[in-house]
Amino acid sequence: MKMLFVLLFCTSFLDTVIQAQDNPGSGFISIDCGAPNAYTDDNLLIHYETDEGFIDAGQNMQVASRYFTSIQQLLTNLRSFPNGTRNCYTLPVKQGNSSSTSTKHLIRATFFYGNYDGLWQTPEFDLYIDVNYWTTVKSNYTSSEIIYSTWGNYINVCLVNIGSGVPFISVLEARLLDNSIYSTTSGALQTTFRLNMGSLDIYRHPYDVYDRIWEGIQFAEFTTVTNTTNLDSLKDDNINTYKVPTEVLMTAQQTTNSSVGMGLLWGPLNSTNKWYVYLHFAEIQVLPAGQQRELEVYLSDKTLVANLMLQYLKPVTLSLPPVSGINPGFAIVSKSNFSAFINAVEVFLFTDLPNSPTDLNNVNAINDIKSTYGVFGDLWQGDPCVPQKFTWRGLVCTQDNLPKITSLNMSSSGLKGTIAASFFNLSALETLDLSYNELSGPLPEFLAFMPNLRVLNLSNNNLSGTVPEVLLKKSSADGTLTLRLDGNPSLCLTNCNTSAMPPSSSNNGGEKKQHTIHPLVTAVASAILVLILNKWD
């Protein structure tokens, strides 16, 4: 059989806009990065928010004014990140119903350089999704899309400076997908192309409830089939499980006659790449009574993967087994008197996600600590431990399948307030250095019950009250904890009543403390306690 193959090179898909009538469902997060105000895009019917609440770092910028009239409002503003190696947006996504359910999102990041910095030099930088590499952004106008599952209640999208210019971003969007579609056993799927065969238009929201961008294409090798009659039954979600918009299914391309097959090949030719392919079919022509279009689908290596009988207005999505090799592609052959035919094609590049994120309890605890003290806003972004080269300042973590924080050094960081309960949840913590801050209030007892804690430095703060006996015991009797409390003038080592203490000079208080310490010292004579005593006043 003769085969007509068309060869496509992976392009990035840019947007156009079409009028319409709906409102996005929940499950959309839409950020017009760098925008001064939130607004609703009248064409997309999507409400775009500012960066506020999604990221602490960066600065709002505008593209050069010469572009204002020729681009969408969405692309006018951007946010750039001159400081820091890794800057992350945190997208609060819906969590699955139980801990065993993940949620799946389509995440799309768009970049329009537009000479915003007057340098005429498009920067190059990396994009990460949570703890894993996503892609490298190189072009002055590009968009990258990934289908990604998570168990957590947020997704981090990080821009990483690789020394080739200042990272920036124009638009960031997340769309909640049904868990049953675009399934992979692991990894994520990056959109290579999404073609609306036989059309010249681009469709996205509100036509597409998931706001996928369907690029219209008419290959000259094939003929175009259109049925513009209102084909509402294509919308039936029970059949159209991928919710491909009617407007996309309403057009198709076919071969000029049934003895010719049709195929699609794509590049770039990297044999290590693995592709996921989804073919969307819907018969839109009324065929003679009792006749159906019958198609066979092959991979480019001629493996037969499916046999389909199309039924009038009954959409079918065919998910091909992963395709790899230097000539990735597929072919459709007719087994009936009607031509080979297809309505829409999606091709994704499989993206491995080798890094595991930090233990969720640790992440929640350290984020709580970050927000409690309001420090390190732009230094502490994204996952605290992973990738290792971006571990947060002051942290040391285990490097295994479930990284946990073993050391936390927030010395001289301007911490104010009491010692947060969240420290307790850093279950693997061995070293905690909170010295040289302005921490006040009592010394919480839970510090004595942190199973792995070996070093606790609280020196030079403003702690008050009585040191819990269990804590002293750990440092003195057991000798399992190196405890430093020096430089806390209002702290009492044994059961002294601070509120009853005379508000006299600190010398007085110091003497009191030394007296009360004495029995303990004699009892155990711990070198650590001696050290504390030496530094006490």
Ligand SMILES: *[C@@H]1O[C@H](CO)[C@@H](O)[C@H](O)[C@H]1NC(C)=O
């Ligand atoms: C970058 O760092 C400098 C110096 O710390 C600071 O003045 C400036 O505001 C920072 N810029 C941004 C965008 O964070």
Ligand SMILES: *[C@@H]1O[C@H](CO)[C@@H](O)[C@H](O)[C@H]1NC(C)=O
């Ligand atoms: C989660 O729960 C909601 C409401 O309880 C339900 O509508 C939805 O189908 C559930 N989703 C999953 C994936 O179980």
Ligand SMILES: *[C@@H]1O[C@H](CO)[C@@H](O)[C@H](O)[C@H]1NC(C)=O
């Ligand atoms: C983008 O880069 C291309 C070539 O690299 C250049 O021709 C084009 O003018 C640039 N566009 C913008 C908006 O900077």
Ligand SMILES: *[C@@H]1O[C@H](CO)[C@@H](O)[C@H](O)[C@H]1NC(C)=O
């Ligand atoms: C079908 O198309 C092929 C290639 O264009 C051509 O060689 C062949 O003659 C055609 N057959 C019919 C029945 O039109």
Ligand SMILES: *[C@@H]1O[C@H](CO)[C@@H](O)[C@H](O)[C@H]1NC(C)=O
């Ligand atoms: C092919 O892909 C692999 C893995 O993504 C990459 O390491 C390699 O550099 C690529 N080769 C070429 C020639 O692009």
Ligand SMILES: *[C@@H]1O[C@H](CO)[C@@H](O)[C@H](O)[C@H]1NC(C)=O
């Ligand atoms: C288009 O669809 C309408 C409605 O289902 C049908 O009546 C008509 O025959 C179709 N047109 C073609 C060319 O098949």
Ligand SMILES: *[C@@H]1O[C@H](CO)[C@@H](O)[C@H](O)[C@H]1NC(C)=O
């Ligand atoms: C295909 O068309 C031929 C004549 O053109 C006819 O004899 C044959 O029955 C048709 N096949 C089917 C499956 O309808």
Ligand SMILES: *[C@@H]1O[C@H](CO)[C@@H](O)[C@H](O)[C@H]1NC(C)=O
């Ligand atoms: C914490 O960092 C400071 C410097 O910022 C250093 O002097 C101190 O030794 C560190 N603490 C620990 C326990 O390593």
Ligand SMILES: *[C@@H]1O[C@H](CO)[C@@H](O)[C@H](O)[C@H]1NC(C)=O
């Ligand atoms: C500590 O972790 C537990 C269990 O995950 C959680 O319920 C609790 O709220 C956390 N406490 C703090 C102070 O973060």
Ligand SMILES: *[C@@H]1O[C@H](CO)[C@@H](O)[C@H](O)[C@H]1NC(C)=O
């Ligand atoms: C806090 O105490 C620990 C243990 O003695 C020590 O290693 C660390 O350097 C101290 N931190 C500072 C800032 O001196």
Ligand SMILES: *[C@@H]1O[C@H](CO)[C@@H](O)[C@H](O)[C@H]1NC(C)=O
């Ligand atoms: C230390 O705490 C006391 C109250 O316990 C307060 O009066 C004092 O101002 C604090 N000192 C500093 C330096 O923060």
Ligand SMILES: *[C@@H]1O[C@H](CO)[C@@H](O)[C@H](O)[C@H]1NC(C)=O
């Ligand atoms: C501590 O002081 C409070 C109020 O000043 C008093 O009620 C309490 O009895 C005192 N406790 C001890 C152990 O002295």
